[in-house]
Amino acid sequence: MLKKLGLYCLLINFTLMLSAVTIANNGNGQNKIGFVMPSKTRKVEIPFDMYNNLIVIPVHINNTLTLKFILDTGAESAILTEKLFGDLLGLNYVRQININAPGERDSLQAFVATNVTMSLPGGITGRGMNMLVLKEDYLELNKNLGEEVYGIIGYDVFSRFTISIDYDDRVLTVYEPDSFKPRRSHTKIPMEIVNTKPYISMTVKQKDREDTVTLMVDSGASHAMLLDVDNTEEIIVPQEVLPTALGYGLAGEIPGFIGRMGACVVNDFSFDEPLVSIPMSGSYMKAIKRGSRQGTVGGDILSRLNATFDYQNNVLYASKGNRYKDKFEYNMSGMILAVVGEDLDSMKVSRVSPDSPAEKVGILPGDIIKKINGKTLYNSTFTEINSLLRSREGKKIRVVLWRDDKKMKLKFRLKRLI
Known part of the structure; x- marks a missing residue:
């Protein structure tokens, strides 16, 4: 199973560990800090x-x-x-x-x-x-x-x-x-601020079981939800998971797994089959954001809402956004890309998952991708290209790449891997 490690490194978790650091201000106090x-x-x-x-x-x-x-x-x-x-x-x-x-x-x-x-x-x-x-x-x-x-x-x-x-x-x-005056249409979600971090309670569902978890609200993480196995031993996590690199923190790659929960619920908001990231034991919590408790809720859920953070009153106000009902999808190509070049104009394959569509047509780590369905980094953003690789099972993907100074054109269809 570990041979499949590294499908997805775009869930970038910018965890800022300052738990052992107290920064004193040396200003002269003449201006308001x-x-x-x-x-x-x-x-x-x-x-x-x-x-x-x-x-x-x-x-x-x-x-x-x-x-x-x-x-x-x-x-x-x-x-x-x-x-x-x-x-x-x-x-x-x-x-x-x-x-x-x-x-x-x-x-x-x-x-x-x-x-x-x-x-x-x-x-x-x-x-x-x-x-x-x-x-x-x-x-x-x-x-x-x-x-x-x-x-x-x-x-x-x-x-x-x-x-x-x-x-x-x-x-x-x-x-x-x-x-600030909240609108009547906004749902009021209790939020606790501990050691500078905001936390909310969420119900996670898996088959016939429900559990309540306390998660840090993390707008600096791309993932939907992360559950820490070191602090959620009593929580039932998905049995079907995919080994992967969950993303990058300040100290490098974070190894783990990705799977799906049945649903997660926050007050009036319910999300079906959200993707959940599960770090390998010890790889995350030894240095996670201080006091994150049982995990985090990140941008792939937050971006489906419109949210107001009121730290002074310990409240998160939210309403449904345009993406509220969108499905949670994972990279269906099996190839993980990174941007390279002084002008950030090319993409390099950093990983290829075994038995994935990309591997089956012969795409290799190190290949330089120039076009995907006509999209380049000159006419599209990297985010748009990655969204294409999560778009729809069965979608045809046409890749133009360079390997050893040779141009290659390959085709495959996206396949849901989790």
């Missing part, structure tokens, strides 16, 4: 991009450089993944630290930068901020998202404002907490 809105402004709308269920927004750093950051409810502190930018910005590194993180490494290195200024669209500005700068680009967001994304931001924003995420129109509405 943290994010503030412009004077007399009560709300700001911020358009966002979405890649593999992840929210990406522009962040302007030290009034000099604008970079794309992932908005992650599971992130304790802002993180810059490329130290080169930190050096160019002249960030004030006060010390180097080790961080435990999900993946196959035990720890990694980062620098603590203090007194950083970060600005969001609409004039939202944070002064005297702290930021972790990775010593190396462990996440390789460019390769995994196919986009120039260099950072992650979370609690610094969510703790200060009430934030509505309209996944349908791809717009964030950032409110001063006392100015």
Whole structure:
């Protein structure tokens, strides 16, 4: 069974382990520390991009450089993944630290930068901020998202404002907490904030059994749901699972399995046959986001709703989005792709699952993919191409690839693998 490891590495889980880190602010205290809105402004709308269920927004750093950051409810502190930018910005590194993180490494290195200024669209500005700068680009967001994304931001924003995420129109509405008024159509879901992380209760169903789990709400994870076997021994998980790489954390690949639950229910919302990620014992929880309890609920569920995070009142408001009834689908090709090239213009096959459609037509790890059904990284996004590979069982896929300087054209049909 383990020979099949590695079908799917696009469920990118950006787990930010700061449990052993306390970052002190060395600012002079003359300016208010943290994010503030412009004077007399009560709300700001911020358009966002979405890649593999992840929210990406522009962040302007030290009034000099604008970079794309992932908005992650599971992130304790802002993180810059490329130290080169930190050096160019002249960030004030006060010390180097080790961080435990999900993946196959035990720890990694980062620098603590203090007194950083970060600005969001609409004039939202944070002064005297702290930021972790990775010593190396462990996440390789460019390769995994196919986009120039260099950072992650979370609690610094969510703790200060009430934030509505309209996944349908791809717009964030950032409110001063006392100015937000929920609509009657919104469902109120109790949410607990523990160690900077939001948690909700969810019912998971498998055949004739129901269990209640407490999951961290993780907008920085692409997956639908993750259940940790080290903390959910009493929960019945799917018997039919597929060995795979669940994604990448700060410390590299996270090995595990993927399967399907019968359903999951949150208050008025019910999702049929959601995909569930199950990390191998010990590979995730030794360094998971602090206190995540029994697992996480990620972007593949959140993006089917329109959600408002109200940390001040411990409430998550939600309504059904346009994708609410969409089926949960997994990569049906069996080939896992990563973006390569200085201009992020090519795709490389990183893994091929045994007995999958891609393997049966002879696609190999290392092949350079130029076109899939006419789509390239010049006329489509990497997210759109991956969505094509999850689209519909039986769909014909035409691949143009290069191997050893030879051009090849191959065809296969998608097949549901789980």
